[in-house]
Amino acid sequence: MMFSVTACSSDPEGEAETEAINEQIANPAVEYSSLEEAETAAGFELEVPAAPEGYETVVYQVIDGSMIEVIWLNGSYESDNATEAYRIRKAAGTDDISGDYNDYDEVNKVTINNNQVTMKGNKGKVYVATWTDGEYTYAVDIDMDWNGLPADDVSNIIKATK
16 A cells, blocks of 8 residues: 655745754753753752763753753763763653663562662663652663663662662
C-alpha cells in the first residue's frame, strides 16, 4: 500500500510552508555551570555523590524546568569519544523519570534510606534504579561503558543521593 501526502499553500512563493518545515522542537534541557544554579532553576535541592574515578566532567541540566539531571563523563560533553558513568535525576512527583524503557532479565526491589528502590539489570549488573521518597522521584541510569554496576555500588550511589 502506498500513501501520498500533498501540502497546499496559499502563499504563492511557498515561503510559509518552507518556514514551517524548517521549525525544530526546542531542546527541553538547559545546561548550568554548577549544581547550585540548576537547583535554583528547578526550585529544589539535589545531593549527589562525588564523581566516580576517571569521570571528571560533570554536566548539570534542568529538563522542562522541573527535573535536575547530573551526568558524569570521562571526556568533553560534546566529544563523540566521551563515555558516561551514570546520570542522576530528581523531580517532584512519583513518576518513573529514568527514561529507560528497556526490558531487563533481573528486576529487584530493595529498601535503601527507608525507600523502596527498583533496580533493573542483567547478569548481576544494574543499569537503572528508580525510587520515590513520597515528595520527589529519583532515577540513576548507569552506563559505565555498557557494563552497568554491581547492586552494592548502586546502593552507595543511592545512599548519597537526596
